[in-house]
Amino acid sequence: MHRSTRPNCGRDKIRYASKKGGAWRVEKASKLDEEKVKSEAIKRLINHGISHELMDKVETLTKEHYRKCMEQRFKELVASKALEGVETEIEDMDWESTFFLRHLPESNMSEIPDLEDDYRKAMKEFVVELEKLAELLLDLLCENLGLEKGYLKKAFCGSKGPTFGTKVGNYPPCPRPELVKGLRAHTDAGGIILLFQDDQVSGLQLLKDGEWIDVPPMRHSIVINLGDQLEVITNGKYKSVMHRVLTQTEGTRMSIASFYNPGRDAVIYPAPELLEKEAVDESQVYPKFVFEDYMKLYAGVKFQAKEPRFEAMKAMETTAVTPAPIAIA
Ligand SMILES: [Fe+2]
Numbered sequence: 001m002h003r004s005t006r007p008n009c010g011r012d013k014i015r016y017a018s019k020k021g022g023a024w025r026v027e028k029a030s031k032l033d034e035e036k037v038k039s040e041a042i043k044r045l046i047n048h049g050i051s052h053e054l055m056d057k058v059e060t061l062t063k064e065h066y067r068k069c070m071e072q073r074f075k076e077l078v079a080s081k082a083l084e085g086v087e088t089e090i091e092d093m094d095w096e097s098t099f100f101l102r103h104l105p106e107s108n109m110s111e112i113p114d115l116e117d118d119y120r121k122a123m124k125e126f127v128v129e130l131e132k133l134a135e136l137l138l139d140l141l142c143e144n145l146g147l148e149k150g151y152l153k154k155a156f157c158g159s160k161g162p163t164f165g166t167k168v169g170n171y172p173p174c175p176r177p178e179l180v181k182g183l184r185a186h187t188d189a190g191g192i193i194l195l196f197q198d199d200q201v202s203g204l205q206l207l208k209d210g211e212w213i214d215v216p217p218m219r220h221s222i223v224i225n226l227g228d229q230l231e232v233i234t235n236g237k238y239k240s241v242m243h244r245v246l247t248q249t250e251g252t253r254m255s256i257a258s259f260y261n262p263g264r265d266a267v268i269y270p271a272p273e274l275l276e277k278e279a280v281d282e283s284q285v286y287p288k289f290v291f292e293d294y295m296k297l298y299a300g301v302k303f304q305a306k307e308p309r310f311e312a313m314k315a316m317e318t319t320a321v322t323p324a325p326i327a328i329a
Pocket of ligand 1: 186187188243
């Protein structure tokens with residue numbers, strides 16, 4: 001059953017770090033500052049209310065699990081795709097080793113092989129906290145947008161509630177970082193993404209004003225990212241941001257990304273209240289679609305710009321709602 005309990009972090013206590021003037025800084029905010037959310041779609045939360053002890057445990061166990069169960073497999077895989085002799089960047093591969101966990105609408109944690117009991121238990125505890133944090137953040141976004149509390153969560157619901165899952169990733173050292181990305185540039189398709197990243201090994205970058213900017217490790221912080229669906233619902237007021245992971249020659253980078261997304265059959269469309277408030281011209285209105293249809297499209301074009309995806313969904317919408325011409329002869 002879906003939980004709706006309040007997170008243990010007070011909204012007035014949330015602090016986040018943002019990059020301005022070339023340096024990361026930590027700020028305290030009674031609510032997420034609208035201008036900052038708009039201008040810097042990736043944030044880092046410091047005072048998120050999740051116990052540091054739990055985060056340390058999750059990090060240790062994730063790294064242990066990688067060494068025990070995944071490292072060898074990855075080495076064999078890359079050995080068969082030797083980089084020697086390659087001169088230009090490989091565009092159809094990511095230098096990562098991952099597995100996925102699903103939490104909502106139903107958890108598949110008990111079906112994942114190779115997870116030790118203490119790891120499974122720590123992850124369960126961790127994702128419950130992340131789920132609460134995601135819902136709190138969605139409500140803060142509602143507040144900033146002037147939407148009623150719970151609007152975004154409701155917009156994500158569909159018939160079975162939102163989907164929530166985690167991609168546990170490891171980015172092993174790469175002998176030729178110039179030839180392959182850890183993860184190629186993309187925007188996330190879904191709603192709100194909470195990332196617990198390695199506190200030592202860097203690699204994550206975001207695209208801002210045409211320039212790639214590092215999101216360096218910061219111990220015990222959670223990186224927040226907004227996906228394409230929030231861009232559609234806010235009609236572009238908040239934008240999903242392009243990001244990528246570079247490979248490094250030293251160290252394996254841990255990345256635990258939890259995706260709080262709409263349910264498969266949720267119908268996604270710009271919030272009417274926002275369109276009215278801003279008196280948006282019809283040509284500027286984002287499309288309306290079923291989330292699952294967007295994901296089908298995304299699967300094939302994830303590493304391409306998002307705008308053609310929105311246009312394709314708009315075209316599908318037009319096809320769906322335009323009645324066929326009536327034959328008169
Ligand atoms: Fe991503």
